[in-house]
Amino acid sequence: MNEGIPEQLIRRLSDASRLVPLALLAVVAAVIYVWRPLFHGLIYRVAYSPSLLILVGTTVVAGIALVFWPRMGEDPLESAVTKWSILGTIVVAALVLSVAYSIPAGMAEERSLAQDATADAEAVTDFPTVNEENPRIVPEAVANVQTKGSVSYRQHELGASDIARTEDGRLAWSYPIQPGPFQVRLSGHQRGVLLSDMTAMEDREMQAFDEHEFARGQAMLFHRSADWGLKKSDYWAQYRDDPVEFVHDGEAYMAFPKTGHEWRLTPVPHTVPVWEGVALVHQDGTIEHFDADEAADSEVLDGQRLYPIYNAQREAESLRFRNGIVNQLPIVGTFEGVIEPAGLPSGAGNEQPFTIDLEGEEMAYVMAMEPYGQDTRGLDEVWFFNAETGETVYYETGGDTLLGPERATDIVRAEDTRTDWDTAGSDGEFRAVEPVPVVVDEELWWHSKVVPTDNSDVTRNVFVSAHSGAAVELHDTEAVIDFIEGEDVEDIDEAEEVGEVGTEPADEEEDIAYYVVITDEAGEEVDRIPVAAGEEVTIVDDTDDEATAGD
Structure with a gap:
């Protein structure tokens, strides 16, 4: 009888040792539940990401199973090493599988999102009317400096x-x-x-x-x-x-x-x-x-x-998949109707989607879209997401060529050669920032603000027509509101209409690098000057002795 006591004790200790992992698992689960907001990001992503679900789910299930699996061999240390080796193999296999699966799952997600975005979207022939009383005049950077300093x-x-x-x-x-x-x-x-x-x-x-x-x-x-x-x-x-x-x-x-x-x-x-x-x-x-x-x-x-800005942004980015997955694949795809969000100039200070106020105090997110993969800054479509309901309408440019925010910002700088612009490679005193779309007389304009580099104030607002490239400078709030309401520039105080001076790549002509294109106030081309490769160009303002030169 005495000989059986150690054996019973050993059996009980063995049974108790199996309860230890279960107790630890219960403690871990309780801690995660009590502090669940701290683990929200990981748990949510695992629940709604197929690839993470494969990786983390497989790892957790395999790990728990191996903990409760009987000892592999007589030596406890050797058993633990064996189990860790098995778990490592399973993790590597799960990682390879999750990465492989993420590719088709990601494409399927983009395709489904594009279908959702286009299912109820309405094509319109006119741009939605903006709220003339609520122009976005003060850029965020200027508001931050002035507000925090007050x-x-x-x-x-x-x-x-x-x-x-x-x-x-x-x-x-x-x-x-x-x-x-x-x-x-x-x-x-x-x-x-x-x-x-x-x-x-x-x-x-x-x-x-x-x-x-x-x-x-x-x-x-x-x-x-x-x-x-x-x-x-x-x-x-x-x-x-x-x-x-x-x-x-x-x-x-x-x-x-x-x-x-x-x-x-x-x-x-x-x-x-x-x-x-x-x-x-x-x-x-x-x-x-x-x-x-x-x-x-x-x-x-x-x-x-x-409506979440994140959702609007994701829907717009998915539109490249609206005509199918194969359509936008390299080599086999035709890229028919594939679009992407238009690029913004460096240092613009904002990003898409743009938040503006429409008629009736109805906020909207605007996404300017350009042809995908093209070396162009012209717009193909403009999407409007209702910020209260998520409903969408979009305007197709068709055969028209509309300027995007990047080109519009170039025009803001080009039309004023007297300003010391802060651009790439130069440390100027002023920047053109936060181009946002507005609609004036059913035409799209890009509304930019000129601010000093210290963001201490707004010196003027500049509107550039997405249709013609014509630019208008406005120097006070009343002038901005009058212009958006459709008044002629000649009838607005503190307003100045200017033409566009820009450059355009040359066709494959020998010894000509590009043309300097000069347009009048209406956006009509009045002169085209060929510039040879390596030739220096100087644009002089006759009303001022200052000049700007560049290669």
Whole structure:
């Protein structure tokens, strides 16, 4: 009987040892659940990324199975080495499989997204009418310098800016007044929001709503942050957009557009991003989740942007797949109707999609699209995404050639040779920034702003016609509004119409590198000067003794 006691004890210890991994697994699962917002990015991506699901899912399942698998051999150390070797082999195989599968799954995702984008999109023959009272006059960089230089908070700072609508209907750059130092982020609170008017060159208004703190806010750490509360209250959504800080009936709010994903099974299993609605954060810490219809009907959210910019951008980028996957593949594809977002000039200070205000105080995201893979800056289509509903319309240029934002910015600099421009290879004093599309008399214009390199102010606004290349300089807010309303330049004070002086590549003619093309105010070509290779060109303004030279 005494001889059986050690054997029973050993058996019990062996049984208990098998419970240790199970207990550890339960502890790990409990920790992940309690701190689940910290793991949101990884868990969400694994759940909605086929390739990551293959890699991580296979690794986790194999790892758990090997932990509970009986010992392989008599020696515990040798068994552990064997199990690690098996797990390593499985991980490598899963990695190869996930990489291989990501290629067709990625193409299928782009194709499905392109089909979704075009299914309900409406082709229009006229550009949507813009809101003349809400031009984007002040660039973000200028607003940042002026706003941050006008406020003083000892323990707070202004966070990243976004575009919001004020209570009187104007567009403004909005900022969270968030905790600054690390110690304050641990215990302090976001101190309301600040709005800086973007629709005026002079006498710009700034409003600080900083009397009441947010119980959950930005830059507040861990469970006290708005991000933590959002992920805990709706785990299966992504918050890829910056929040919209705004004020309604004197109370500050933050709205977070939500992006979700859904699985599609054909032609291979894949996922696509979809709109999941909006999360609204109150100052008392309450978080309301609205689906798309509820958000559109909300009085508090009326006029704000609700549709995720991320979704609009992804849909526009997927349009290269709208005529099929094979159509845009190298060698075998014909690239019929393949388009991509138009390029922006270096240092423009903004990116697509552009946010503008349409008639009826309805914000929209605009994507200017050009032919894919072509060495051109001309537009092929212009897409408008309703920022409140996600509905889309698009304008096809057809046989017309419309200038894109990059070419329009070149014209802004070319039409004014007296300005010391800050361009690649030179350290000038002024830049042309933030070209955004506007519609004047049913024609598309590119609205750029000229600012000093220190972003201290806006010196003038310049509009360039996407149809003719004609440029108009405007020097105050009233002139900008009058021009957008369709008044003739001759009838607008503080306005100046200028022609275009540009260059154009030469056809395959010997000894000619390019032509200098001069157009009048109407955009009509008045002269074309051939320039030989290596020849230096100097453009002189007869009204001023300054000149600009270049190779």
